[in-house]
Amino acid sequence: MRAQHIRAIVYGVGEMGRITTRLLVDKGVRIVGAIGNRNNIGRDLGEVAGLGRSLGVPIDNDAERVLSSSAADVVLMSFCSDMETMFPAACRCIENGMNVVSITDESFYPWGLFSRRASELDRLARRHGVTVTGTGIQDLIWLNLVSTLSAVCHKIDSVSGEASANIDEFGPAAATSAGLGLTPAAFETRFAETRQPPTPFGVALQGLVADLGLTLSGSRQRVVPILAARDTPSVALQRVIREGEVIGTSHVDEVETVEGPLFSGAFHVKVYEPGETDHCRWQIEGFPNATVVIPAMPGKIGTCTIAVNRVPDVINAAPGFVPAQELPRIKYRPYPLHAYVRAGISCEATG
């Protein structure tokens, strides 16, 4: 334990950054900088985050200025979901001697799919003695939960997960680009030709394979339409999706391993019918079989709470790009976060 508070910079003050700010403040973290965009420049982070009081931290859109003028232990990064966008931003944090906790989806386990960027960040972080980690709700529902369940198995043949999200909450653009309201034939035409990028679930599956000590031998993605079983109104599409039309899509990732066990993840992004909730279910086939269900998943909030609970782990970790499965067991933090930082490993910022 150490007496000093952890000093943090929030990089991104969108919805996730604002939630994260409130959680950090409540867990005794001193926020010393905020990097936002044009919309928020000059406003106080406390006010923007809905704290109802000033934090004395004006939001700035000049990342380099914030990073080089504020001494921070860690940067909470929430402004992007892909490694390419995250890369230069993370480099700046590292070069300023700061650890990085990112909720960038692709950074959760970048070794398989984004190895070049991960290696570059790893080298840079080692040189500067800091740690970079990607985390979020997947750290629980797509990694630690499954890995923990796996302990009951003597032998594993396959591991399959499914999760869902309500696309009606993501706005009209997402609904249209997902093919909502199309006929099955039109969907087929539109998506048959599309090369599917790896999904966040696919990224996490690769982390899970690594966590279980297995070796990736191949992966593939496909998109399958989900058809409406009955007429269902869609807020995002602003019309009723008719029975038989596309009401959502299942993004299916499959990962093969040298050792044999097959991993798959199906992420159902659809217009929810009444009673449907964000859920997550894993089934392990082996000896014995095992199943675990999270019936209602607070995805957005959970991504922020987990990122905040991970802060001490990332500060304590050895330098480099350290994926979540190499960190200690994920868990609740009843005390202010600085209580979990091992003495002597505080990294003072250079600025």
Next chain:
Amino acid sequence: MRAQHIRAIVYGVGEMGRITTRLLVDKGVRIVGAIGNRNNIGRDLGEVAGLGRSLGVPIDNDAERVLSSSAADVVLMSFCSDMETMFPAACRCIENGMNVVSITDESFYPWGLFSRRASELDRLARRHGVTVTGTGIQDLIWLNLVSTLSAVCHKIDSVSGEASANIDEFGPAAATSAGLGLTPAAFETRFAETRQPPTPFGVALQGLVADLGLTLSGSRQRVVPILAARDTPSVALQRVIREGEVIGTSHVDEVETVEGPLFSGAFHVKVYEPGETDHCRWQIEGFPNATVVIPAMPGKIGTCTIAVNRVPDVINAAPGFVPAQELPRIKYRPYPLHAYVRAGISCEATG
């Protein structure tokens, strides 16, 4: 990693010991001794365990003879469920320089309820440079699963778990002593006066509290009858339990903490109706709320698979009585167990 196989002794060759034997052999562990009782003396462990071949290990009921004449890294202990019975047996193993993995219920987290015995074992184990740990299915369903789920919480008000078992599988004695078939009034008379001992669930709750870094301030147990909603035949009782009679009991453990969060566990031991399975469910109230369900739990097998998967953790651990929550993340072991033993910490037996 190390090249040599782990050498193990199985202490107890009842159902659990026999399952454990098969799992150990399949994971490359060399079994060098077997301690049984009068019924099995002289028979080969491989034959008794149903391996279909001899292991060259005759079962002996003289524990000291087996422990002092076989060089083993670890003893898998499965012959008792209480600390008092386990204590002298564990001492013998420790004094012979062997680590102990025990599925004794009370040894899962003995610090609160059986501190004296735990401290004695801890001191002895430290002196002999070995580790003693209690594990079993509770390591997953009553500890790691909940602890992992807790990571999504920023604040916890209460944690409540429930699990169930089919008492019809435990034979007539268990059914009678649990009060099956009694009227509610007769049940009340019989159990009102009885001081309830801590249940395995209560033991595990204390481990969970410790795992989350909280401080126990009080605990209590009570037994509540479960009444039959309809006439239900009981195999163990050899009669139909009538509607309104006692069909099972809920053992409810409650644990309070200095920090505030309240923990409770309800273990329902009842005659299952068609479709009921061993399950486990946890609900955390806080911010955010979180729920996890294991809909069908392979309890017996799971206790053995987890004990076997824990073997490398216990061999690798620092000397002493090390409860499960201080061990690394519980997980699946795809490779032979010696692959997980860190070089240089093999403990040679003294015999």
